[in-house]
Amino acid sequence: MAEKQSFSIKGNRKNKALVEHVAEAVFTVCALLAVVAVASITVYMIINGTPALFKVGIKEILFGTVWQPAAKDPSFGILYVILTSIVGTTAAVLIGAPVGILTAVFIEEIASPRLAAIVKPAVELLAGIPSVIYGLLGIYLLNPMMYKLEIALFADAPDHQFTGGANLISAVIVLAVMILPTVINVTVSALHAVPKQQKAASLAMGATRIQTIFKVLLPSARSGIAAAVVLGTGRAIGEAMAITLVSGSSVNMPLPFNSVRFLTTAIVAEMGYAAGLHRQVLFTIGLVLFVFIMFINISLTKILKGREDS
């Protein structure tokens, strides 16, 4: 920026210079606070998440499969919880991402401008609905349906533990719906950024509209679409309140009709009453989630950077 000196002929120059310096200092501190916040979150997650790892043993926690925090001889294995988060998130993204990407194609390429002007705000609205409402609908509408399906499927399986419909599939469906707006919005802007000449050239060469979309537009927007999918993944793995009740309440293998706990829901469900070592283990779960999220964030930054460079 240019000289910071004031050129006003009125007023006291010294005072003005002081005000200028104070203003700049205050703004710098504001910007610095974001850095401080991320740094303290990282430090606090590590400080609070690691003690249990050493007390219980890294192997026992991360690779143990028995979760009995309240037992006399407690056991804190969270392998199933980690696996549930990975499997559940992957499944939700596999369902939600294609639907989201195709909806974005509809908004950007197929729909008339007037229709797009209705659909796009509607999708943005979907993003604003509080997650507890998704949870409420999940438990009130989805779970009973799943229960019926469960009864029909497992009528002849005496050793199946009935979950009342609160199972992995229900949670995956709720998550898939919840990531839709993120995937759609980011994909729409990625498609929008594709140079119009590419589309024109493809159509001029005789390719059909659909061929143009799938052979030219989508490949051309792939880094933006990758960002959309990664953002959706982050949203799905971090979602807590919507699936706490929908996914059931016991730690199990992530099989479709099992009642399961995700990293997030394990924290929400037990944080209220946990104390001592149990509470520390919950923070370890938080730390695991945090590591996942940081990994996702960094890959997102890489993708976006790669796009800028190309």
Add this chain to the structure above:
Amino acid sequence: MEHASIMNKKRRVSDQLLEALIYLCAFLAVGLLLGIIGYVFWRGFRTVNWSFLVTEQSPTKGIMGIAGNIVNTLYIVVLTLLAATPIGVGGAIYLNEYAKPGKFVSLVQFTIETLTGIPSIIFGLFGNVFFGKIFGYSMLTGALTLTIMVLPLIARNTQEALRTVPDSYRSGALGIGATKWYMIRTILLPSAMPGILTGVILAIGRIVGESAALLFTAGSGYYLPKGGMGLFRKLFESGGTMTIELYLQMAKGKYDVAFGIACVLLALVLLLNLLTKYLAGRLNVENRK
């Protein structure tokens, strides 16, 4: 768009299938939205009446009202914005007006993006051990936690808005002898106001809908503050917002009440959404001038 291809007469089955798939997905997405909104209003409408909105919950008397939770929600929105708006706007001004491109700026940008990606449950855990250690389960703990959470929303929108202010405004103001701070105060901030307000309203939406970050920070109290001193004391008392109460009611299986709260929440979210649209429109008009 039509007849863009000379091969139009030839019908391709794969094309038609894919097109049908695209339509299906779009209808699914929009149908879900309409279904969700329609169902919540239809199911919750019966519960919502005047006394539901203006009375305080009292389990002993068997009265269900969400007045306490509504007040808590407003309280936490105001408190959070009081902290987050100046910090967010200030940070954006620094990044856009003062900073020279370099390591520090990219660090700040990176942390702002990181904050956007951190899930609310992590904010909840952090708030619980960081602010909660000092203030316990209280409105203040909740608001401070949410301040960090909505900071990127306000900072980003302010930055976007500042970027759209033409450079000629800046050089014009500086050229006639305004100091930098004077220029920011009287030229930049007013020009960027619609963008800043959009950020603030998005932040309100996020706070109103937030639950995971508040459950272990602000807690779940549902009493109304008593008098002026009560309003101050509330800072250090626990208080559950509407979303928290909704979660607790649904965990208890009281779906009528839960849908009633969902109905109120959804109406609020719709209203905020319209407001954002209106402001975004204003911002665009300013650009065109």
